[in-house]
Amino acid sequence: MEHRLAAVLAADMVGYSRLMEADERGTIERLRTHRIELIDPSIAKNQGRIIKTTGDGMLVEFQSVADAVRCAAEIQQRMRRRNADVPEERRIQFRVGINLGDIIFDEGDIYGEGVNVAARLEQLAEAGGICVTQAVYDQVGDRLGLTFESLGTRSFKNMSRQLPVWRVVLDEEARARKSEAGEQRPVVKPTIAVMPFTNMSGETEQEFFSDGLTEDIITELSRRHELFVISRNSTFVYKGRSANLREVARDLGAQYIVEGSVRKAGDNLRVTVQLIDTATDAHIWAEKYDRKLDDVFALQDEVTAAIVATLPGRVEAAQRDLIGRKTPSSLAAYECVLAAKVLHHRSTRADNAEAQKLIARAVQLDPDYAHARAWRGCILGQSWVYGWCEDKDAVLEEVVSELERALVLDDNDADVHRILAAINVGTNDLVRARYHQERALALNPNYDLVVVQQGELFTWLGAAEEGVQWIRKAMRLNPHHPERFWSHLGKAYFNGRQYAEAIEAFMHLTAMDAIQHAYVAAAYTWMGDTTAGAAHGARIREVDPEFSLDTLLASLHYAKSEDQAHLVDGLERAGIVQRPEALAQGAS
Known part of the structure; x- marks a missing residue:
């Protein structure tokens, strides 16, 4: 047996027996989903180790008290958001107790008073709440930006001494108290x-x-x-x-x-x-x-x-007209986000730089505004995709950090998951991209940007026909859709070997970039029109004199090698690119 000081987190599910009686299979599936998507990843991220689980609870050991409290707060805050649209009688909620004490480790299990106190604290916590001992409070203090409230000295079953107990005041309660005190949030939505x-x-x-x-x-x-x-x-x-x-x-x-x-x-x-x-x-x-x-x-x-x-x-268009008459320094958080979106959609380096300033101001005005953080990740992601940044690795790290923060703040914002899906496509992690894309679609099935991205993802996955259907649906949903929808449609048609339809879709664009010209050139070449293919090949060099095979490949995220080879083969036949011998042998 080994004795050492450790932080112990004890958690159990509120109303487990009632939920199981009402819907056993559904309760088990929902609990499993919460563990896979939220609870286990949060424990792992905060360096926790699950000692054991029961049907309705678990015991977790952390070497750091701060990690234990941070993990508990993240899980409880995100569970509140997940439960926002769930009827109260079906909500899965947890109570959490955290203690710092001397623990006995023996054959993979833990024992001792330190564990018993954590279990008793968990029973004191309210549904969705966290209770901690004085030792935990003394260690954490105000280091995590959390508010604590004293519950006084409490007695515990089968324990002779009383202990001071504190509860964690989570974000929603803290904001409500500030509001009651007259403090207004800077986000004013239409x-x-x-x-x-x-x-x-x-x-x-x-x-x-x-x-x-x-x-x-x-x-x-x-x-x-x-x-x-x-x-x-x-x-x-x-x-x-x-x-x-x-x-x-x-x-x-x-x-x-x-x-x-x-x-x-x-x-x-x-x-x-x-x-x-x-x-x-x-x-x-x-x-x-x-x-x-x-x-x-x-x-x-x-x-x-x-x-x-x-x-x-x-x-949004009406709001843009209003903020167009304001100076950036006078814009509040929501208006900064809106103005930044407008600049982002112009897709130029200068506009992206201005969008970064506005979105940074939005986050500064309200650090807990999840939508602003999601869009900061998106705008920084645009600079990463187009190479408008000096240190791409550092920018990507910042993008991921912003999106993870947005996810913690609001797990039910479709934009957060939509942008996470797009970033994961950019890093060729299509499995993770599909998870976030399906979550975004479940949260808002009529959001045209989510629907069109579903079509784009199917195209990368090699399901071109489904890709076309989803992109067409997005166009029907929003007749005022952004012009770039036509580009997504053209790529989907090309991947489905429908070259005439692909060309027709690209022709709706008022201007094409080098990659779009490449798709059109390849489509004409596969149709046997080498003259038109060569003409678009020439336009590639005019638009981007630095265009190369590496430039093209960096923009592709196909799951199937034959889909990538299909585009490259068309361009090679047109004399626009030439593959290295090793790549050519791999394609054959």
Whole structure:
């Protein structure tokens, strides 16, 4: 047996027996998912060692008290965010106790009073909470940026002495207390209210459709973390009332109002929707959707998807007009993020440098703004991809650090997972990229940037036909989609050996970079049009005089070697690139 001082973390699941009785298989699967995605990786990252597990708990040893507390806080904070959209009766929550004491190690297990105290502390903790001993508090203090609250001196079962106990005040509680004290967060997101859609048909059964459509739009818009969406309970107060929109906006505190109507004529249904700026009464966007009333639920899903894919972009465009009249020094965190996005999408070195300044200011204004940190990772990632940085390794490390921080702050932000997927594609880790991409899609299935990236990922994985379908879906979801969607579509068609369709897609671009010209050149060559292929080969040199085979290969992330060889072969036949002999033999 070995005695040594160690930090012990004891955790158990709240209401385990009740959850197992209600849904045994579902509870086990959800618990397994939390362990695989969150709990075990956090323990490993913080140098912990799992001593043993039970059905509803575990015992973990750490050599550092700070690592134990950091690990517990990360798990509890992220579990709160994971549970945000889960009904209370189905939530998986943990209680955690941490002690620093003398531990007996024997044949892979641990014993002693140090372990017993940790177990008793865990029983004192509230659901989702953490309790620690005085020894832990003395060691950690304010080093981790956490707030502690004294629970006084407590007695423990089968222990003669009493011990001072502290609880960790997690981020959400700390923010709430600051808010109560009058401190305001700098993130002010645009607020949008979706009014109950009007049933113009005069048929009672259509009332269910119009109400259901309104509720679905509210639910789906709430997935977008860059918007603050007024709840259904607040907006449905105005159902059936003739209300002045300015008064409604004032009562609800809404900058933007969505209103619409549903009209049935025979087997046809028309849904109209409009977005109104409440400050000016201006109609920012309006659209109508004419559909056949074959399956009312499928129709409701289709119209909801179309509306929620377009609305955030229209709100963002309106916000851009507002901040265009402000100086950067006066912008708050949300506005800095928005302005940085605009610059990022221009995809030039100078604009990227300015975007980095704005996004850094957003993070400085609110260090806990997950969306800002995710976009800082994205903007730095753009400089890494295009080589607009001196030390690529250092920048990549910073990108990963920002995205990991964003993930800790908000595991339910689709943008965080979308950008993590993109970065992992850039490092050719397609397995990890697929995990984050599927998580982003589950969080926001109607987000056009997530949907198009799903198509892009399928293209890299060698499933070109599925890639085309997803990219086309993103284009339907957002008719105002960024021009680069056409580039993704062209690459997917090329990988599927549909050369004419690939060329047609690339021709939608107002300007092509060297890589895009390379795809078009290869497509023409495979079609037998060597003249057109050579013409695009010449354009490659004009756009990028330094273009080489290495430049091309660095931009490719194909899972299958034959897909990469397919593009390179086309360019080689056109005389645009020449493979080294070793690479040529490998391809053959």
